[in-house]
Amino acid sequence: MVRISLDVMGGDFGPEVVIPGAAKALERHPDVTFLLYGQRAKIEPLLASYPKLKEKSVFHDCEVAVTMDEKPSQALRRGRYVSSMWRSIEAVKTGNADVVVSAGNTGALMAMAKFCLRTMATIERPAIAAIWPTSTGESIVLDVGATIGADAQQLLDFALMGGAMARALFEIEKPSVGLLNVGVEEIKGQEEVKEAGRLIREAGLDTIEYYGFVEGDDLGKGTVDVVVTEGFTGNIALKTAEGTAKQIAEYLRAAMSRTLLARIGYLFAKAAFDRLREKLDPSKVNGGVFLGLNGIVIKSHGGATAEGFAAAIEVGYDMARNGLTQKIENDLKRYHARHSSSAGPEAA
Structure with missing residues (x-):
């Protein structure tokens, strides 16, 4: 059994999305049990409509709910x-x-998770990893908002954690990892990014295959399994991709309804457009993973639908089933043990 804890009050819609989303996830994964945390008056009437979910859940009454606009310190x-x-x-x-x-306030969730779970021993700052749809499947991009302005060592830590997540999620023995940069040439980019590339290359990591620098268009191509960047750039890339997907969908909708002939053509091509819409739907790859903490925390989009929240639950299910935390800990220990032993004689 995989035991999943849900912040039922989180997100733009709270229980109205979380409860049916959990019910959908349970249909696909009957080996799940839930711990539900939230306000009794809002949750119990909804839960009564999902008897299977109610049977597989333990409810905990919490009168306080963190709002989406609260500052982390206030929350x-x-x-x-x-x-x-x-x-x-x-x-x-x-x-x-x-x-x-949780679909709740990202800043509050990160602050509470760091305060409650603490970061792993060798991790200075955690990262948020997003699952990114590509032309060849899916990849992982981190950090997408937790650490603004990461230094070279932190970027190396992100590479290790992202590689561990790729092994847990995609079951790839040695995932390829690239550093996001303004060019693929070694002389280009910020000093921290170039230094991170040198550190990763010289570390001789046996858990990842270091590809080198990748550019923005490589995100959609799926050039590597894991793309590493700092939170400012990663968050802008994420929001730009989401906005572009919505823009394309609006363009298609407008074009297909402009004339009678276009509407008739749409009917013939409806199956193809449905596949495209599903590919562009962010709810299908919903669920950011907080990496570097002593526990698995999944952040769902605040405005996710029930289907989207179910997708976030399923990401958490995969991470728990495949031992994400243990994989990260093992990879970090292996790297730091090797680094300490090689640096020991020099330090002496």
Whole structure:
């Protein structure tokens, strides 16, 4: 059984999306049990409509819910120990849950997760990893918003953590990893990015295949399994991609309804357009993973549909089933043990 803790009050729609989303995930993964945290008056009437989910869930009443516009510091002061967000994270810390999923305020979720779970021993700052649709399948991009202005060592840590996630999610023995840069030439880019490339190359990592620098268009091509960047650039890339997908969908909708002939043509090509719409639908790859913490935390889009939230739950399910936290810990220990042993004589 995989035990999943849910912040039922999180997101733009709260229980109205989380409960049916959990029910959808349970249909696909009957080996899941849920811990539900939220306000009884809002959750119990909805839960009654999903008897199978109710049977596989344990409900915990929490009167305090973190709002989407609260500052992280404010959310910590008001919601620490008592909010649905905090208590759902705490279930992972106490070992009662294998993973927590929330669609709530990203800043508050990261702050509470760091405060409650703490970062791994050798990780200075965590990262948010996104699953990215590509022309060849899917890849992982990190960081997409947690660490602004990462240094070279942090980028190397991101490469190790992203590689571990790729092994857990895609079951790739040695995933390829690239550093996002303004060009593929070694002389281009910021000094921290060039230094990170040197560190990764010289580290001789046996858990990843270092590809080198990749550019923005490589994100959609799927050139590598894992793309590493710092949070400012990664977040802009993520929002740009989401906006572009919506823009293309609007263009297609307008073009297909402009004339009678276009509408008739759409009917003949409907199956193809449905496949395109599904490919561009962000809910199908919903679920950012917080990496570098002592536990698995999944962030769903705040405006996700029930199907989108179910997708985020399924990401958490895969991460828990495939031992994400243990893989990251093992990779970090292996790297730091090798680095310490090689640096030891020089330091002496």
